[in-house]
Amino acid sequence: MDHPSAVSLVPCPHYERERVFEAVRRAVDLVGGMGRFVKPGDPVLLKANLTSIRIPASCTHPFVVGAVARLAREAGGEVLIADAIPEHLGGLWQRVWTQVEDRLKGLDYDAASGFIEKLQALEDPHGVLGLVPPGASLPLFTEADLGSEALVREQLTRVEYLDEAERVGARCVALDALPRREVPRPDGVFLKRVLLTELLTPKTVLLNVPRLKTHNLMGYTGAVKNCFGLVPGSRRGRYHELSRLAGCMAEMFIDIYGLARPALSVMDGVIGMEGDGPIDGDMRAIGLIAASADGVALDAVCGSVIGLEPGEVPTTKAGAARGLGVADLSKIPLPGEAIQRFRISDFKRPPAKCVRRRAG
8 A cells, every 4th residue: 555654564473584574575665665665776764773882682683674674675675774873972982081181191281181171071982083182293083093883883782783784785883973953944943953963865765673662751753753763873862851851842843754754664563661661661462563654643653652642742642733744543555464453552652750750
């Protein structure tokens, strides 16, 4: 079905590579097939969800990522699997500060203090590569000092994304390690310009592959919020914190989603997360793969599976209000299984006190 807001629901009870692939293929075929979204030679950015590599269960499962990448490759796309990795930024900052003492040796007070002030003002650890102290001709840090490429490879290996990428002939990167650019968003509610990875261009086909989880501030996180990871570096944290303080977090996510506009979103709902998600919750079997060209509709349907009405999820409500998708369940075609087959009546929501505290 090629209805723009159709959502397919396909059963998938276990993470077994071929079973997952067949479920993903069926879900995508039900909304038009991968050839509807990816043409031969297209640059494809597959946006996974790497919330925390320390907790692999909080991330999109590698078999789901591999299945979507395989379909995109079979359609002729040049596939790049990517996401921002919070631990990557943390690891780079740690490497910078543990080497500062050696780098400052031989500098006088003015040069050393000037360097530290500039370092403390950096929004991203990669910026240290361009810092040259007064009187010096070269930066104090080099790419070799950061070791960013090796760190990325180590982190992506831990979540088994590199293996899946190599299996299907795709590449895999961390968005925080790549160039970025600011994109105007004049009609944005909270963001009038958005810092995005340079990998996202007008020619890029964005495939969005989130995991179905609760969220301690939004109640639910899925296709819309997964696009937040397209913001690289520490700017992501600033957007998150300042939008929370301003009471505009859902609108901030929609500002970014409206720029990204994924061609297709595929939801990993084989095992989701309930309770205090998106990191500290408990895993819960759902047995579901879902797909749609409309991320708002996908979130409306998947939210309903875990007992959340579309109007209860701020990002779904805001996305529909701004014309970025359909949230009315009665207007969303379901070419696969019915919602009732998967609905879980006792799916644990985030603790109310947790949501109030973290929402400010």
